[in-house]
Every structure is written in C-alpha cells, then in structure tokens.
Amino acid sequence: MALIPRLPSDIFRPEFLDSLRTFGDVFKGVSEFPKTDIHETPTEVIITAEIPGVEKKDDVKITVHEDHIHLSGKVERVTEQHEENIHRQERFYGHFSRTLSLPSPVDEAGAKASYKNGILEIRLPKIHQETGRQIDIDFS
Known part of the structure; x- marks a missing residue:
C-alpha cells in the first residue's frame, strides 16, 4: 500500500489561494x-x-x-509602509521597461507626448508613402 502525502488543510483557504494568484501576477505583470x-x-x-x-x-x-517604441522609467512609492502591516501589495512601483511594435512607419521628429491623470499619451505622425505611381509611356 503506497502512502499518499497529505496536504496541510490551510492550503485551500482563500487567503492562501489569493496569495498564489498575486505571486503569479507579479511575474506576469512585469512584461505587461x-x-x-x-x-x-x-x-x-x-x-x-x-x-x-x-x-x-x-x-x-x-x-x-523605425518600427517600434520603447517606454522605460520608474514609479516611486509615495509613502513608506512598514512590512508588518502589509496585507496585500498589488500596486506597481519600481523600474519598468516595455518595447512595442508600431503598426505603421512614423515620423520620429514629429512625435509628441503628454501625461495627465496617470495616462501617458504619445502621438506619432505617420510617414506618408506613395501607394502608387503613374508611369510615363515612351513613344518612339
């Protein structure tokens, strides 16, 4: 008869399962x-x-x-918190870095950025490429 290990009963408590989800979100959120x-x-x-x-x-x-944009920086925690009083810590702080592909060629020189209420907005004018060209016919 094989012995099946018994898991501690508190492993299925909501607090424990919630902490596992949060732990996983930390790694998932780094790239996002x-x-x-x-x-x-x-x-x-x-x-x-x-x-x-x-x-x-x-x-x-x-x-x-040419075909991507890179955002990087840091978010600092506003207030200091004491470790013994923290029950949940989900808000991001620290350094971040993210590279995104652009859907169209853009004019880097015309780029503009603004920040308001926690939202960064970046506007990049497109480079207008001629999609067609008329070809002259040489009649000899």
Missing part, C-alpha cells in the same frame, strides 16, 4: 507594465499607457525607432 493601447488614424499612430504615480517628466523615457 505599463498597460498600453495602440491605435491609428489615417494620419497618426496613438499610444496610450497607464502609468499612475509618475511625479516628473524625468521619470519616463520614450525612444522611437
């Missing part, structure tokens, strides 16, 4: 912060990113390349 939306109009690509807690423009760096 900041949360972003990308859409385009006929004239520009618009990126919005949720980055609550940014205090000054030096806390965020935006770099545009």
